[in-house]
Amino acid sequence: MNRAFYERGVVEVAQDLVGCVLRHRETAGVIVETEAYHESEPACHAHVGLTGRTHILFGPPARAYVYRSYGIHALFNAVTEAEGVGAAVLIRALEPLEGLDLMRERRGVPRTEDLCNGPGKLTQALDIELDLNGSDLLGGPIAIEPPRPGWESPELLVGPRIGITKAAELPWRFCAAGSRSVSRPWPKGLRDTLAPRV
DNA sequence: CATGGGATTGACT
DNA sequence: GTCAATCCCATGC
Secondary structure, three states: HHHHHHHOHHHHHHHHHHOEEEOOEEEEEEEEEEEEEEEOOOHHHHHHOOOOOOOHHOOOOOOEEEHHHHHHHHEEEEOOOOOOOOOEEEEEEEEEOOHHHHHHHHOOOHHHHHHOOOOHHHHHOOOOOHHHOOOOOOOHHHHHHHHOOOOOOOEEEEEEOOOOOOOOOOOOOEEEOOOOOOOOOOOOOOOEEEEOOO
């Protein structure tokens, strides 16, 4: 992906990232679940303004924003929108593609569908830690590659974001329809489909 | 400087 | 279904 891809609106980027390939060295997977976060809504870390934690979010697009969640897990985001605007896409789940044995070793679980079906799990499987916060997604150790054949325009499911208490009504979670690697099942009745993208 | 709250996960009832 | 682990950081005194 190029810089212009990330410089667009965060919701649009979140949708387009489903089907792309997230890679860190020998391990890679197809992105099947994303969430958009924008400084204008309180669930986004950037909502509090420019701080030591959030300055990456306000920096130039196409950078990694990695932070520690619940003291245990590293969560990976792709910074989007113009420099000066705090926005990022949280990657919530992958379908494992390359380096599965390495992933199993790091995760300690055998089942392929358990390797990357959660935001904290995929960072463990791909060995993405806090030292990669701020790293460049264009030419750095972490890269996001265009969709492989068959993943060019997956049908998307849309719903509310997971695990937040503020701005929980926004339908900013996007998921590849039919993937068995999503992090959590879709609440009945909240599910809605989005037409395949062109 | 002390405190409180998570964009979660895995183990357990 | 419940719950604790564990640490970074923003906030408030």
